[in-house]
Amino acid sequence: MKHLKKTAIALGVVQMTMMLSGAAVAQTTEVPKSDVAAEPVAVVVTGQRAALQSAQKIKQNSDEIVDSIVAEDMGKLPDRSVTEVLQRVVGVTIDRTMAKGDPEHFSVEGSGVSIRGLSYVRSELNGRDSFSANGGRSLNFEDVPPELVAGVDIYKNPSAEQIEGAVGGLVNLRTAMPFDYKGFKAAISADRTWSELKKGKTSPSYSGLVSNRWKTPIGEVGALLDLAYSESGTRTDAFQVEPYYPLKDAKGNSVFVPKGAQWRTLEFNRKREGAYGALQWKKDDWSSSLTYFKSKYEMQWDEQAIFAQSSPYNIKVSPDATFNSKGALLTGTLTDPTDGGINFGDDTRTSNRKSDTTDISWNLRWRHDSWTVTTDLQRIKAKTHSVDSTVATGVTMPSETLDLTGSVPKILFTDAGRAYLADPKNYYWAFTMEHLDKSEANETAWKTDVKYDFDHPVLRDVRFGVRLTDRDAVTQNSNPSYNWSAISQPWQVGWNISGLASLGDPRFSGNTNVHTFNNFFNGGVSVPAVVFPNVSLAQGYPASYAQLHTYHDILCREVSPTNSCDPWKPATFGADNYAGTNDQSEKTKAMYGQLRFGWDDLKYPVDGNIGVRYVKTDSTARGYTVFTSTAPTGGTMVGVPVPNIAPFAQVKDYENDYHNVLPSLNLRMKASDTLQFRLALASALSRPDFTQLQGYTELSESANSSTNTATGVTTVNSVSLTGKGSGNPLLRPTTSKQLDLTAEWYFAPTGSVTLALFNKRLKDIVVNQTYIQQLPDTAGKLHDFVVTGPVNGAKGHARGFELAYQQYFDKLPGAWSGLGLQANFTFVDSKRDLYKPVYQKYCSGGNTADNVNLNLNGCDTDGTTFGNLPLENLSRQTYNLALLYDKGPISARLAYNWRSKALQAVNVNGTQGTDGLDSNPASPTYGQHVIAWGLPTWSDAYGQLDASMFYKFTDKLQLGLEAQNLTDATYKQLMQQNIGMMGRAWFKTGRRVVAKLSYDF
Template identity: 25%
Template structure:
């Protein structure tokens, strides 16, 4: 296969010479194809349009087309993406689906109408920041070609906004509104949108103008209950021996709301039949105000343990003097202990704590673009210029409080989660709290902007083999700045000693938590610092903690500035061989060349090395340059009008984030204990980009008006993945243990995808509106880096199996759908030092159990212009369960909310 790919790459250069066109090219994110912008009404027409995009594409593509103006088939972009074979998602803290990965990999390039889009200084895009109401369709590219923007090892997701020429008639108005309510949050949320579009004659041509606005507010609450790290009770309070119990127990709720304002506008002018001018812009915002309310029992700091009961999961393990797992058998303080995982116990004399993390988040995205299209019988040109700016700010204020001397009953495993009861419910009374720990302020802001210009060209050629020659060029100029600080002053005097009620705070400083956790204190609410006070009176708190007014200064070692300029060029040929009748062979052969220059400015710090033991800060600047050649080749064999096969190869790349490249370094000052190695941490400006060789094969059969079934196989060979690593470095004559991100080697991923949909037109009247759809994915991954702690293990965060199954109905003005989405369990993270649930410390994981979600919607066309819909999300109450490598010792249970809603859509 590699020899074939190399031959096809050579052929692409020959095609450039044959066509007599210079081999200059552009980097374009999936140039918008107007033929794919199909305006449909109804879910069957939507699915049919998506099927046709898949069928006619030169690449392996799966698509989602809005059922109507402003209506994706799901409540969010990420929710809609989870219905595509090979895409897996997670539920976020605010009970919204987010973080899609494609075929087990999260390095995805996101584009909007073919233009790169990102959030903050990151490489990725936060899909929750763009309302689903603004999207007309989504294409998920799983294979690559030279004309796609580089940057996505996993693939490219292109979101498409509506344009005025998408509408066949002149004047169109569409409005939609939805209200929904969560079982846990108990509050009503809403979204609404209005789209107005018109097109009219302008001399020999035509003009069109579209404006779309939307606004939504989402209220959320998500309870989580946790056991902390397993620990040998031989090193804890007296009263239990040879039992593994949690170091602590507790939970939290994320409670609050977010809002999303959005407006986009587009202007199109068809100057002549061949020439079109276009101009468009987008603003979308994300605002969130919420609190993470913690409840916590510091079990191993208690005075005694009673009523301890051991289970039947027993083993012998090496533990250190603190009762945690270790592999250091040479240390005389470590020993092998015969242990059993505990079932239940009572801890006495325990400090119980509450904490409020009051948070405000804000993101503003601006995208502006315009260009020209020339489309004649044989020449197709697109020149596009764009500007994007993404600004992000986060503010978190944290205050901890505690009470002394509680007795806490725990059950380690109560049906897949831990259960906690604090005897007498001490946190249900506002009196007697003391301040604990420091006033912690976690502040950050980022600002990134990018100018990009591209020229795509395609020339149709009359020959028996080469049918089109494509050449393009792209230039982008991106800058990013990041500022952050984390920390704060300790409370004056001893920790956990000063009464909250003794320092003159208002009577409502301690308030009942807005929500409770069913598995802690039988679902009772608890008192915790008031988040509104923390955000609105931060200076008063700083004075209380003995700090001056105002936010602390930015931490120089966390700050950085980055500038990155990229030139990309491609050449690509589209070939076709007619085999007689309807049979043919066609495909693409191309190569993309990418040259990137960047500068990174940060600061290194040596603690206590300046005058009077102050910290010494040293500015540091680095310049780097990367060059990549990214070949691609594909072939499609259309055996009959309904049956086709594909095979493709492409090399893809994903650049490191600016944060990982930050050259800043923080070092501990020399001196102190000579037996302790000095430590430091920072970024790594020498990181290489992650690379992947991608192979895909598919078989696709299309039947009926809207039905199909496809089977795909894929293989990904990745190298230079980025992960944190420790190394010993000598700096200024001193030896340091430095923690930095590094390129750690290779992994491979292979799998099978099956997808299809069918409509039963042959059934009797009334039943002929039925249809089914489904997807299945097998993702078999393995880390192949010699010596890596994950060697031979699956990639983190990847479910081996996942599927979607749905039933559809559309008839007599009724549109109904029910869909179940499921993914198998997966390894979420590796415990580097092991976890005390078995003696195999080298390969123990935080594991997540399989989970599924059931969604439904039922709509009715009251008139041809008005539709009402009711829907439900996660109506089966699917939850996240994780455990410390052994199901006998649960870690987290996260309660995902159920939502029920109703919507109205009007279109004229």
């Protein structure tokens, strides 16, 4: 793999489409845009080679810069998800974690998509809006059954007729239509997937398509139905190392030591269902289509994880410990004599999410002479809901020996240590935590497009149109969002471990199991067995939680029989849960004009289009503002004046209106029939996600003061006016001025070399920053509150190049002529510059956790800051290499995908450390100084090798095998600290093998 990485640039680069053998969908030579009902020009092609030829023709003949993936006859894409397919396209990368804010959970099939290093990606279905109900604006591509998709087009630059919203790029999923086929068409397929770490278990998938067209008295009519069902079961094993803290070693030297290391395993199961139907009709000048698309996605994962939860500053390291040149621990034994051992939590966590998206669209077209008028009406509804439940035991580990010198951490235990961890009597019931959320989004969209074809040597056609949308989105998170509730915790009993709800006490025993972590890391590592709560306790919320919290009540009354012992309260949505409700509505009005032209008589013919799109956005956020004060009132006060503002809680709606003018120019020059060059200039926008537009704000007033009991005089030393915004409903869109230059050489029907240079200059990037919000006091004087939340606070750029090559070596003798090669390479350089802020946040301490500040680029555990960071989710280098074979009945590929490290997020891996004075007697860290820290997390460079082989017994029957992650690669996550890029987590998923059988009627 290292050799592949070193030679990627020298090899040139890669355009890898993920095609299976089999007949390809009849394709047009021009990608359908708004004219979705138009009858395509059928090109009957068969085999993987022909599918690549069709995709190459789409790229060559398109008005814009586009890369396409053409599927086989049934509209089947070969990977387990659309997300996996997209990573093969030059300039496209995918995330490998389940969510941006959750870097600790790996996604085997991938998650978010970035184009040219930017996550501002728009998604479409047949040229229309498509999205998931997740608080964002785009589709979760992993939710879509790939079996329903006939092709994917990835636009790298916009034109005026395209719907606005794609700064990074546009991904358009295309489905088959009845008129794509000459007559009757039917096909079925079935497969089974085997996952290496889930020994003995397989997951089924099925799909079927039927289509036909008929001549009738009312015109020609076509109907198509496509159904898909898919299951997937995988397992992910993981090691994790806690951040490194500044401590003293046994000799008194300053060193950096993690408070522990841990391991976990996650069982993931997902079920995906899809149904797609299409009706088409045409007669004379009229044609129409009606489509129905439904995708349903359900996932369930269960995790057993052990994690360190001791105070890091109580950790002691053994005298024989070794450190690197920067003082970071390499090997050594950790102990915690202050707490009687290293306190660990052992949780069983289950998460279930159900999502579905329904799209119903109707299209009508009239074409007469030079005029074409198309009108289109769409209704889309998406919804999702989730339950995330955690039940934990706890254990005090006497010591933990670490060896962090290898490629994967080693956690070493003696036989006695292993026996200790496997004994339930050493555990206690620790806590429960649940999170609930639900979301629904709806949109009605209408557009009409008019085209007039010129009979002119230069002018080709003029297009203009209008589009109106009405969209609403409501996302609700439970209150509290993550309802952490102690059952028994060491700090509750003064670190008297014997006073906890021990599993050795018959009153509290049962409902646990000893998890042995069989075949951990594919057998490469042995870790001790751990006692975990049964999965049924996590899945049994809320009844199981109520039972567990009776243990807390028993202990509470043992301490004092007269204690009232607050009862456990489950998280709820509630009508008054303003902090957890994000209610948005948005209307847009857009119009465009676009002229297509060409000079065919020039020595080097030139053609293209020029246009402008105008769009007005009107949005409303139904919000809530809360103001509270803990500052002293009344009596005699001296020192700093305290603003007299009455506490309040009020509903407040925010109106946010803006408009944008988006010009575009696309030019193509044909140096020959096979060599052409493109120039594209455009303005683009990407609206903020709805999660960033929430209108809930908390404002607070506090004072540092002291009262002389003898005189009754209160001295106020300082007053703090601060706030926290869950979002910012007045955000503007991020905009881009972009330039693209390409050179494209199509030297064979399936042979090409293409080079693309791009430069996107970004403005109004949304970052978490501070801004001012004012409130009047009782006298009407305005006071500035420093509020933390998302703002349009930065500008930047993403620039680089793409290089792609593909070819079949037809001139080789005999069977060797079936060999082919695809390669692509992308380089992206990015920069983000903050606008000059009114207030800049630095890493600093405070006497409560709420008062600490986090720097935009993160804070290290020693209170130092980090320098400027690149844009998130951006790898500077990515490449694909694929060896292809297509000859006779055999079609095969061996494909490798690699991307360099990328910033995942900032401050998501953080907490409050302690090393000083906390003056709050009610705080568990009383007498200590609270320091906030939050580290940037990165995905390390990662490469994965996949393969497939298909054999056609007849023109109708085909058997295939696919394999993912053949080299059993380990995915590594990094945490940035000033001592270096330290290993944070290592994930192992094993190999997957799929056996597939398909039959065409």
